[in-house]
Amino acid sequence: xxxxxxxxxxxxxxxxxxxxxxxxxxxxxxxxxxxxxxxxxxxxxxxxxxxxxxxxxxxxxxxxxxxxxxxxxxxxxxxxxxxxxxxxxxxxxxxxxxxxxxxxxxxxxxxxxxxxxxxxxxxxxxxxxxxxxxxxxxxxxxxxxxxxxxxxxxxxxxxxxxxxxxxxxxxxxxxxxxxxxxxxxxxxxxxxxxxxxx
Numbered sequence: 016x017x018x019x020x021x022x023x024x025x026x027x028x029x030x031x032x033x034x035x036x037x038x039x040x041x042x043x044x045x046x047x048x049x050x051x052x053x054x055x056x057x058x059x060x061x062x063x064x065x066x067x068x069x070x071x072x073x074x075x076x077x078x079x080x081x082x083x084x085x086x087x088x089x090x091x092x093x094x095x096x097x098x099x100x101x102x103x104x105x106x107x108x109x110x111x112x113x114x115x116x117x118x119x120x121x122x123x124x125x126x127x128x129x130x131x132x133x134x135x136x137x138x139x140x141x142x143x144x145x146x147x148x149x150x151x152x153x154x155x156x157x158x159x160x161x162x163x164x165x166x167x168x169x170x171x172x173x174x175x176x177x178x179x180x181x182x183x184x185x186x187x188x189x190x191x192x193x194x195x196x197x198x199x200x201x202x203x204x205x206x207x208x209x210x211x212x213x
Contacts, residue, residue: 056192063193066186067094075134075173079121086121095143095200097123097133103205106131106213116172125173131208132171140199152191157182171207 054062067073076094079086092098097119106117106126116127123134136143144152151163159176161167170176179187 059189060193060196062186063189063191063196066190067193070179072137075122075125076137078123091198092200092202094137094194094197095140095202096136096204099203099205103131103208111213112210118173126208126213127172128210129171129207130210130213132173133204133207136200136202136204137194138197138200138202139195140201142201142203143199144194145199149188149191152194153184153187156187156190 072094073088076096077088078092078095078098080089081087103124104119108115108117111117111126112128114128116125118125125132139145147155147163153163154160154165155163155170156176157180159170159174159180161170182190
C-alpha cells in the first residue's frame with residue numbers, strides 16, 4: 016500500500032511539474048507573440064509610397080505628358096494636382112447634365128452633373144497639404160470632408176473616398192507620412208465649378 020501511495024505521489028508531483036512548466040512556457044510564448052516591434056520611419060514612408068501607387072493616386076493627382084507608352088507622370092509635378100496655370104475649359108456637352116462625365120486628357124479634372132472638380136495638390140507645400148494635420152488628412156481621405164474640416168462640403172467625384180474609408184489608421188498614417196516626405200510643389204488648384212457655372 017505504501018508503494019502504491021508513493022507511485023501516486025510521484026505521478027501527481029510529475030503531473031504538477033509538467034503543468035507548471037507548460038503554463039510558464041505558454042505564458043512566455045504568449046508574451047513573445049504580443050511583442051510589437053515599432054516600425055522604422057522609412058518603412059512607414061515606403062508603405063505609404065506603395066499604397067499611393069497601388070491605389071492609383073497618381074492617376075488623377077499627377078499632371079501628365081504624352082510619352083511613348085501613353086500618358087506619363089511629369090516627375091517634378093507628381094501629386095501636385097490640376098495645374099493652376101492651365102486655362103479652365105468650358106464644358107458645354109448636354110450629356111453632362113444627364114449623368115455622363117468627362118475628363119481632362121491627363122485626368123486632373125473631371126466634369127459631370129456635380130460641376131467641374133479639380134484634383135487636389137497632395138504635396139507638402141502650403142498650397143497642398145503642407146499645413147494639414149494628420150487628423151485633417153484622415154477626415155478628408157476617409158470621410159470625404161473637403162480640406163478635412165467639419166462643416167464643409169463633401170469631396171466631389173471622381174475622388175473615391177468612400178473606398179478609402181475601409182483603410183486602417185496605420186495605412187492612412189503611412190500615406191500621410193509619405194505625402195509629407197515628397198517634394199513640395201507650389202500649385203494652388205482652382206476651386207470647383209458648380210453646375211450652373213459650367
